[in-house]
Amino acid sequence: MIEPLASAQMRVRDHLLAPDTLVRALASGRRKGQRPRWTRVELRYVDLKAGRRLQITRYDETQAHVSNHGPDDAPAAVAELLAEPFGNWHVETTAETVQLRVTKGGEAAVGITAGVAAVAERAHDRAKARMLPEDDPVLVALGISDAKGVVKPTRRAKYRQVEEFLRELGASVDDALGAGRLAPTAEDPLRVVDLGCGNAYLTFAAHAWLSRVRGLPVRLVGVDVKEQSRAHNTEVARRLGVEDQVTFVKAGIDDVVLEETPQVVLALHACDTATDDALARAVEWSADLVLAAPCCHKDVSRQLRSRPAPAPYSLLTRDGILRERFADTLTDALRAALLRTRGYRVDVVEFVGSEHTPRNTLIRAAATGAVASGADEELAALTATWQVEPKLAELLG
Structure with a gap:
């Protein structure tokens, strides 16, 4: 009302x-x-x-x-x-x-x-709230925790990455639910796709948190180009007893065909322009929520190497290491700008400390249906100044 x-x-x-x-x-x-x-x-x-x-x-x-x-x-x-x-x-x-x-x-x-909500937890000195406890069956099945339910010393960084990603996913989903953009039911579950899922650490973790912790009906599809990944992940889903809710297909990000249009698109550490492929598919599907953690921004770095930098910014691209780091920033700024021109509200955040992974930038986009004021002008000015052609702009036409 x-x-x-x-x-x-x-x-x-x-x-x-x-x-x-x-x-x-x-x-x-x-x-x-x-x-x-x-x-x-x-x-x-x-x-x-x-x-x-x-x-x-x-x-x-x-x-x-x-x-x-x-x-x-x-x-x-x-x-x-x-x-x-x-x-x-x-x-x-x-x-x-x-x-x-x-x-x-x-x-x-x-x-x-x-209806009665969950019982309130009043303890002040409780242990830090975990998105998934160390003994969660998913973490054991993925080899992050041992058989006793304790995270392995060599997998601490991976566990921290999973936890922080789930915090970002949780906040984004709560925001979308509160805004009425997402309203999953048993008859129409939340539809999620993980593009370039690899060994599906975050795929299974996302499903576990959304379904068991958050209590949402979920149907999740993992996509990877390797048949080995599809077979391995399918077997893990079978052992966890979630094969009817989590399925895997062998396909590329740019050509995968899904039976149902996803509402949430995940793309974690897809290399170079594979992240652009994922973002373009999300726009094509009119996804309500997109979370992408880019990796190795080579395309724009190559373009910067072959073109003179605008005055007075030549020092930003003269040295290789500075050019690569600037290319990372410029690439993700352009991606965010392009999504804003397609009716998304976009935030670019750090989702885990750099001591755990150097690839710690997360592009978080929520569909609003309205183009941000001045978004087209900002994008045009940025691409003209640096004389670059973002891959995502090409994919979006």
């Missing part, structure tokens, strides 16, 4: 300030033409020695900032968050779930689902 934003926010405020019934709340997304100070905010109540406190975790592009608020200052902290131009609020209580989405006209689209 549509109602004035102020009244809808008062309902959210009342839930946020109810220490006995609030289970969890999440603020995410942004309103048209505005950007909140935080990428997302999570709220829950915790029990401390001094009593029950409202714990607020604010996320920026690189880290989480946690604060605890008592009865005296919690109302002000909540009011400050409600004043931020978040596009979506998702509030779970012991009695109902409230989803608030701010419309383009500045009103509130509110959905309320009755």
Whole structure:
């Protein structure tokens, strides 16, 4: 239902300030033409020695900032968050779930689902919340954890990469659910494709989190050009008992044919222009959500090597190592700009520390249906200045 934003926010405020019934709340997304100070905010109540406190975790592009608020200052902290131009609020209580989405006209689209939510976890000193615990069957099946359910010392970096990717996926999916862009049901599950899935670490992890942790009906397809990968991953799915929900096909990113159009497209560490192939397919499918972690940006680097840099930027491309690093940045900036011209809201973030993998940039795009103001002009100016022809522009026509 549509109602004035102020009244809808008062309902959210009342839930946020109810220490006995609030289970969890999440603020995410942004309103048209505005950007909140935080990428997302999570709220829950915790029990401390001094009593029950409202714990607020604010996320920026690189880290989480946690604060605890008592009865005296919690109302002000909540009011400050409600004043931020978040596009979506998702509030779970012991009695109902409230989803608030701010419309383009500045009103509130509110959905309320009755029923008992998950039991609130009030412990303050709990271990850091894991997207998938170390003993999860998926991690054991993939060889990240041993038979005792402990992550192997040599696989710590891989486990951290999986965890941080799932955090980004979780935040993006929660945002899309809250905005009403995704609404999976048992009859129409969430359709996900992982392009260039390789050994499918993130494919299986994404399915495990979305289906078992988040409780969403999911149908996921992994795509890889190698028959060996398809056979191996299919056997892992069989051992995990998810072969009816997770399937694999042998095909290239640019020519794969899927039975159903995917709503979520993943492409993690696809080399060079394979990332462009993945982004182009996502646009072709009108995917609601895209998460791509690029790898080895060779195409634009080659173009920069053969063309003079515009004044006064020749120092950026004179030395090979600087040219390669600049090409990485320029390539992903152009990809983001191209997606904005096709009706996507795009963020480029670091999803895991560089000590775990040097390929740690994530392009996160959500369909809005509206071209960002000035997107075409910005793209034209950037390509003209550097005299480059992005592969993605060619693929998108």
